[in-house]
Amino acid sequence: MAQTGSCDVIAAVEPTWYLIVSSLLFGIGAFGLLVRRNPLVMFMCIELMLNAANLTFVALATSLGDINGQTAVFFVMVVAAAEVVVGLGILVSILRRRPGATADDLAELKG
Amino acid sequence: MADLVWLIPAFPLFGFLTLLLLGRRFSEPLAGYFATAMVFVSWIVAVAVYFDLVAKPEEERSVTVTLFSWLPVGDLQIDMAFLADPLSITMCLFVLGIGGLIHLFAVGYMHGDPKFSKFFLYLSLFIFSMTLLVLGENLLVTFLGWEGVGTCSYLLISFWHTRESAATAGKKAFITNRVGDFGVMLAMFLAFESVGSVSYSALNGSAVAGTLSAATASAIAMLLLLGATGKSAQLPLYVWLPDAMEGPTPVSALIHAATMVTSGVYLLTRVNPIIAESAAWAPTMIAWIGVGTALFAATIAVAQNDIKKVLAYSTVSQLGYMFLAVGTGAYVAAIFHMITHAFFKALLFLGSGSVIHGMHHHQDMRHFGGLRKLMPVTSATFIVGWLAIAGVPPFSGFWSKDEILAYAYDDSKALWAVGLVTAVLTAFYMSRQVFMTFFGRYRYADALPEELQLTWNNRVREAEARVVEAEAGLASVKDEAVSSADKVEKAQEKLAQRETEMDDVDPSDDKAVEKAAKNLDKAREAVVKAQESAQESVAAIRPLQDKVETIRTEASIISVEAINGMSDETVLNDEELPASVRERREFQPRESPWQMTVPLGLLAIAAIGAGGMNLPFTKDLHFLGKWLEPSLFHNEAHLKLSGTELWVLAIIAVTGGLIGISMAVRIYLHEKTERATVELPILADAWKYDSAVTNFMGGPGRKFFDLVSWFDRTIVDGAVNGTGRLVRSVGGELRAMQSGLVRSYAALIAVGAVALIAWFLVRTTF
Numbered sequence: 001m002a003q004t005g006s007c008d009v010i011a012a013v014e015p016t017w018y019l020i021v022s023s024l025l026f027g028i029g030a031f032g033l034l035v036r037r038n039p040l041v042m043f044m045c046i047e048l049m050l051n052a053a054n055l056t057f058v059a060l061a062t063s064l065g066d067i068n069g070q071t072a073v074f075f076v077m078v079v080a081a082a083e084v085v086v087g088l089g090i091l092v093s094i095l096r097r098r099p100g101a102t103a104d105d106l107a108e109l110k111g
Numbered sequence: 112m113a114d115l116v117w118l119i120p121a122f123p124l125f126g127f128l129t130l131l132l133l134g135r136r137f138s139e140p141l142a143g144y145f146a147t148a149m150v151f152v153s154w155i156v157a158v159a160v161y162f163d164l165v166a167k168p169e170e171e172r173s174v175t176v177t178l179f180s181w182l183p184v185g186d187l188q189i190d191m192a193f194l195a196d197p198l199s200i201t202m203c204l205f206v207l208g209i210g211g212l213i214h215l216f217a218v219g220y221m222h223g224d225p226k227f228s229k230f231f232l233y234l235s236l237f238i239f240s241m242t243l244l245v246l247g248e249n250l251l252v253t254f255l256g257w258e259g260v261g262t263c264s265y266l267l268i269s270f271w272h273t274r275e276s277a278a279t280a281g282k283k284a285f286i287t288n289r290v291g292d293f294g295v296m297l298a299m300f301l302a303f304e305s306v307g308s309v310s311y312s313a314l315n316g317s318a319v320a321g322t323l324s325a326a327t328a329s330a331i332a333m334l335l336l337l338g339a340t341g342k343s344a345q346l347p348l349y350v351w352l353p354d355a356m357e358g359p360t361p362v363s364a365l366i367h368a369a370t371m372v373t374s375g376v377y378l379l380t381r382v383n384p385i386i387a388e389s390a391a392w393a394p395t396m397i398a399w400i401g402v403g404t405a406l407f408a409a410t411i412a413v414a415q416n417d418i419k420k421v422l423a424y425s426t427v428s429q430l431g432y433m434f435l436a437v438g439t440g441a442y443v444a445a446i447f448h449m450i451t452h453a454f455f456k457a458l459l460f461l462g463s464g465s466v467i468h469g470m471h472h473h474q475d476m477r478h479f480g481g482l483r484k485l486m487p488v489t490s491a492t493f494i495v496g497w498l499a500i501a502g503v504p505p506f507s508g509f510w511s512k513d514e515i516l517a518y519a520y521d522d523s524k525a526l527w528a529v530g531l532v533t534a535v536l537t538a539f540y541m542s543r544q545v546f547m548t549f550f551g552r553y554r555y556a557d558a559l560p561e562e563l564q565l566t567w568n569n570r571v572r573e574a575e576a577r578v579v580e581a582e583a584g585l586a587s588v589k590d591e592a593v594s595s596a597d598k599v600e601k602a603q604e605k606l607a608q609r610e611t612e613m614d615d616v617d618p619s620d621d622k623a624v625e626k627a628a629k630n631l632d633k634a635r636e637a638v639v640k641a642q643e644s645a646q647e648s649v650a651a652i653r654p655l656q657d658k659v660e661t662i663r664t665e666a667s668i669i670s671v672e673a674i675n676g677m678s679d680e681t682v683l684n685d686e687e688l689p690a691s692v693r694e695r696r697e698f699q700p701r702e703s704p705w706q707m708t709v710p711l712g713l714l715a716i717a718a719i720g721a722g723g724m725n726l727p728f729t730k731d732l733h734f735l736g737k738w739l740e741p742s743l744f745h746n747e748a749h750l751k752l753s754g755t756e757l758w759v760l761a762i763i764a765v766t767g768g769l770i771g772i773s774m775a776v777r778i779y780l781h782e783k784t785e786r787a788t789v790e791l792p793i794l795a796d797a798w799k800y801d802s803a804v805t806n807f808m809g810g811p812g813r814k815f816f817d818l819v820s821w822f823d824r825t826i827v828d829g830a831v832n833g834t835g836r837l838v839r840s841v842g843g844e845l846r847a848m849q850s851g852l853v854r855s856y857a858a859l860i861a862v863g864a865v866a867l868i869a870w871f872l873v874r875t876t877f
Contacts, residue, residue, distance in 0.1 A: 033857050042853070103853045110851025 018059030026052035037102035039091050043084070050080045112163035113174040115156065116195040116246060119203055122153040123239035130235060134228035142228035143218035146235045150214050153242070154207035161200050172197055172741045175248050175312070182251070186307060192248035194311065198446070198742035201735075202245040202377055205450050206370045209457050210238050212710035213369070216461050217361035219706030220468055230270060230359070237263035241370055245377065249310035250299045253378065257295065257342065260371045261288050267366060268358040280354035287351040291341015295378075298334035301327065311381060318384035319744055329389035335382060336397055339375025343430045346404045350801055352427055356419040360464030363419060368426045368460050369453040376433040376449055380442045380742075387440075387746040398438025398522065402529045405431030407798070409536035413543070414794035417474045418463045421544050425500065426456055428533060432515050435530060440748030441518035443725065443736040448511035450735075451721045455499035455508055458714035462493035465703040465711065466548060470555065476544060481553035485700045488708045490549040492715040497545045499718045501538040502768040504761075509768075510722035513761050517727075520760055521750055527760075531767055538771025539789075546779040556696040562689050567673040569687065574666035581659040588655055592648040599641040606634040727757065 029048030036042055054073045061069025094101060126149030134142055164172045173196040182189040214234060221230050240259025247253035261284075269281030302309050305327045306317045314331075317323045339345070344352035355367045366372070379386065379397065386394055405428045412424035429452050436445035467474055469486055483490045499506035502513070512534060520527035558566070609631045616627045702708065726732035736747070752760070778784045793799065 030861060034854055034861070037854070106853070107851030110849055 015059050015063040018055060022052045022055040022059070025049075025055065037104055039094075039101075039103050039106075042103055043087060043091070047080065047084070050076055112159050113167075113195045114176055116160050116174065116176050116193050117178055118156045119153050119160070119207070119246060120193075120239050120242040122149045122156070123235050123242065125149065127232060127235040127239055130228060130232040134232055137228050139222070139227050140218055142231050143214065143221070146231035147211060147214035147218065149235060150207055150211040150238055153238070154204070154211055157200060157203040157207055160195055161204060164195065164197065164200060169741055177248075187303060189249060189251050189309060191252060192310070193246040193252075194248035195246070196742050197739050198377075198380060199245050201446060201450070201739065202373075203242060205453050206241055206245065207238070209369045209453055209714070210241075210365060212713055213361050213365040213457060213461065216364075216464070216707050216710040217359070219704045220361050220464055221359065222704075226270070230267075233263055233266045233270070234361075234365070237267070237366060237371075241374075244374055248312070249308075250295070250302060250314075251309055253381075254292075254295055254299065257338075257374065258292065260366070260374065261285065261292070261342070264288075264355070264366050264371060267362040268355045270358055270362065274357070277357040280351075280357040284351035284355050287348050288341045291338040291348055291375075294334040294337025294341070298331050298338065301331050301334065305331075314382065315384040315744065318382075318388040321388070323385070323388055325388060325390050328385050329393045332379075332382070332386050332389045332393045333396075335378055335385075336393075336400070339379055339434075340400065341375070342378075343372050343375030343434070344427050345375070345400055345431060345434055346407060349404060349408065349427050350804060353420055353423040353797070356417070356423050360419065360460060360467060363423070364457045364460030364464065367423065368456040372426065372430055373433070373449045373453065376430065376437060376445055379434075379437045380445060383442055383746045384744050386437075387744075394438045394440065395523075396438070398435050398519070398526055401431045401434025401436075401438055402519070402526050402533070403431070404428070405435065405533040406529050406536070407431075409533045409540065411794055411797045412540040413536060414790040414792075415540075416477050416795075418466065418476050418479070418544065418548060419460070419474055421476070421540060422456070422459055422463060425459075425537065425541065428537065429456065429500070431533070432512060432530065435519055435526060436515045439515075439518045439522040439526065440746065441515060442743050442747055443733075443739055444511065444514040444518055446739060447725045447735050448515055450724070451499070451507035451511040451718070454714055454721050455496045455506075455718040458492060458711065458718050459496040459500065461707070461711055461714065462489050462496060465489040465707050466493075468703050468707065469700045471698070473555075476547040478554050478557060478559065479548040480551045480555070481549070482700060483549040485553075486549075486702050488702055488711060492708075492711040493549065494545060495715040495718055497541050501541050501772060502534055502764060503772075504765060505719075505722060507718055507721035509765070510725065510727070513764050514725070514727060516764055517750060517752060517757055517760050518748060521748070521752055531764065534764055535767040535771040538768040539775050542772045542775030543779050546775060550780060555698070555700065556692065558688055558692045562692055565689055566687050571666070571670050571673050574662075574669045578659070578662050578666050581655075581662045585652070585655045585659050588648065588651050592645065592652060595641065595645040595648050599638065599645050602634065602638040602641040606631070606638050609634040 026049050029045045029052060032045035032048070033042050036045065054076055057069045057073045057076070061067065061073075094106065098105070126146050130137070130142060130146065137145065164174075173194065175192055175194050177190045177192040179191050180188065181191040214231070217230065217234065221227055224230065237260060240256045240263060242256070244253050244256025244260060247256060265281045265285040268284055269278045272278045272281070299309050302314055305323065306313055308314070314323075318328060341348045352367060352372065356363055358367070386397070408424045408427035408431065412421050412428065415421045415424060429448070433445045433448050433452070436442070436448060465486065466479065466482065466489060469482075469489070470479065473479075495506070499508035502509045504510075516527055516530050516534070519530050609627070613627045613631055616623050618624060725735040740747070750757075778786060778789065796802075
């Protein structure tokens with residue numbers, strides 16, 4: 001019952017609003033990624049974009065009545081979690097060697 | 112037992128590997144006897160397989176033994192498989208039988224050679240390759256053997272590679288054969304493309320079933336013919352075989368007469384259904400190439416003086432007969448002649464080897480003569496070989512050659528006529544060889560032309576030296592005369608001086624007068640003396656001048672004689688001749704050891720009796736024909752001639768042979784006709800074929816291949832290298848984009864994503 005109730009609540013709002021919120025979140029994330037140099041903050045921005053995508057998935061899955069959209073969200077979350085584990089591990093080890101390094105400082109592999 | 116057919120190549124292979132690993136440790140004859148034993152064991156296996164096949168019913172006389180899958184590549188499935196059928200076992204029997212005898216002969220012939228064990232190493236590898244060639248169940252196994260024998264041929268021709276000519280001859284054989292091998296490879300590709308397999312059963316099966324189109328069959332047959340003309344030394348690729356005689360004589364006998372050179376005929380016989388299926392001109396072409404080569408080589412053989420060269424051209428000519436037989440569909444006759452030829456030609460080559468061995472490696476027949484009494488076994492067996500090849504009944508060559516001529520007559524009168532002329536020439540040049548080598552005067556001790564020339568040159572030089580000496584003597588006498596004339600003049604001056612002194616002297620002074628008178632007398636005496644000596648020296652000039660004149664005349668006579676009478680040995684004194692002539696006079700040719708005479712004897716018996724395997728009188732006596740039938744798929748031509756016609760043809764052939772022999776008797780035994788009437792320079796020069804090939808290849812051919820090489824270097828290699836260079840330069844340009852700045856990458860991704868979305872939108876909207 002509770003599930004049906006929450007679904008109803010979600011469905012009560014027009015999908016357009018979800019998409020607007022989602023695109024705002026994505027825009028903030030993308031903007032942050034491009035302008036900030038702190039790798040940790042950039043990471044957070046990526047998370048923001050991923051979650052914006054998740055929100056779109058869930059909203060459209062509900063409005064279209066297709067469970068596949070919800071399934072995709074689980075995949076994105078799992079991938080995001082894995083990415084955070086690896087990415088943070090790398091970041092921590094980099095910052096330990098070069099404290100205060102920005103993303104632009106890490107350009108050893110340039111062609 | 113037929114399942115053990117793989118043992119036939121296995122024994123020579125074992126021999127090869129053993130000699131490869133341990134050859135250096137074997138003492139001299141052991142290596143040879145070991146290799147000989149391997150060949151004979153292999154021969155015994157072949158005999159056992161033969162009896163096993165004979166015991167089977169006729170339609171089961173074809174056993175395929177697959178050892179392993181050799182090349183399983185998609186549709187291309189090639190097995191290492193051997194085929195034991197009447198044809199392959201017949202080939203094995205005579206290849207191994209003769210091969211064993213030649214091995215034994217070589218033990219005697221190669222005695223004392225520093226590379227003794229290496230020689231037998233190569234021979235074992237050759238026998239292995241040859242059995243592979245013959246027993247292979249598909250074109251690729253045959254081709255493996257085909258290339259193997261080619262390699263061994265190269266190694267053995269240039270066995271004495273320190274000799275420039277031997278090294279060159281080896282290369283020539285190898286390269287000429289490459290041209291033919293190219294044909295075999297293309298035939299294989301074409302066979303795979305059209306039939307999907309290179310095995311003989313599939314190829315022949317599809318030809319028999321009629322699924323092979325006439326055009327494809329003709330193409331395969333012609334490509335295989337190209338290969339066969341290379342290996343079997345036919346026009347236009349025969350050039351390597353005469354040069355191959357640079358190798359040791361057992362090699363010439365084994366590889367370049369009895370076995371390897373017959374593999375072209377074997378291959379064409381093996382694929383007889385394909386030839387039967389091809390267009391009508393294909394077999395006709397084979398027949399004409401064969402008979403053309405037979406005549407061409409026979410004319411050249413007439414004017415050769417090297418004992419082995421005659422046999423080499425004779426081999427080319429006899430192989431031509433076999434091609435003629437294949438072309439006229441007389442496969443049995445081709446194999447029959449191949450076997451009899453293998454016997455008598457191996458015999459002739461080994462006989463010539465025995466002669467060469469006995470004559471300190473001299474090969475020029477003009478300096479043999481009269482060896483009949485000195486080498487009785489060699490000459491007796493050689494005469495057997497001669498009668499066999501000349502087509503004298505009942506020797507083996509008569510039966511096989513007569514059968515070929517009969518089939519040729521049945522096919523086309525022109526083929527028969529050329530074949531007959533060749534038979535006359537064959538009888539002639541072989542008789543010439545026998546008479547020059549074994550009959551007539553013993554000429555070995557005669558001085559060679561170059562030795563005579565050397566002697567004459569010495570004579571002329573000595574005469575010239577005498578002239579110079581005499582002229583020097585004359586000059587010195589003349590000088591003396593001049594100086595004595597001077598002396599006379601001086602004495603006369605002195606006299607005049609004394610006379611004026613006499614006039615000027617004071618007459619009152621007695622002492623002075625007396626002194627002057629004394630001086631005057633002395634001067635007079637001196638004048639008289641000087642005049643006398645001057646007269647003497649002038650008188651000495653005349654006879655000396657005469658002497659110089661005589662010596663000059665003598666010298667000019669000698670030089671004229673030197674030009675005219677170069678060949679006349681009797682004019683020269685023995686002391687004048689070079690030491691080599693005197694050495695040869697003391698030399699006594701001897702019969703060869705048993706290792707050489709035993710094979711000669713056995714081969715002679717075979718050369719006499721081999722005709723018995725396929726007698727023409729009744730169908731029952733056609734043993735070889737009946738035996739080979741399963742391998743020929745009923746493609747053997749059938750004679751339409753009546754018995755009487757066959758008798759007439761045989762009588763004509765024998766008469767032709769006898770005419771050839773009697774011509775040789777007239778010219779070489781009784782010397783009633785000049786040799787120069789038959790030994791034309793153009794024949795000795797092989798119709799200038801070799802030099803024409805050289806000129807063509809060195810001129811236009813060279814330019815063409817330079818062009819091909821340029822095309823390969825610039826266009827083909829250029830395309831490949833150019834692709835690499837292009838990728839590298841584009842990569843170099845694009846490298847700059849990898850700035851290493853994560854945020855710029857992210858921006859690019861964003862731009863890309865936006866562009867992608869825009870494209871989607873545009874696409875769905877319009």
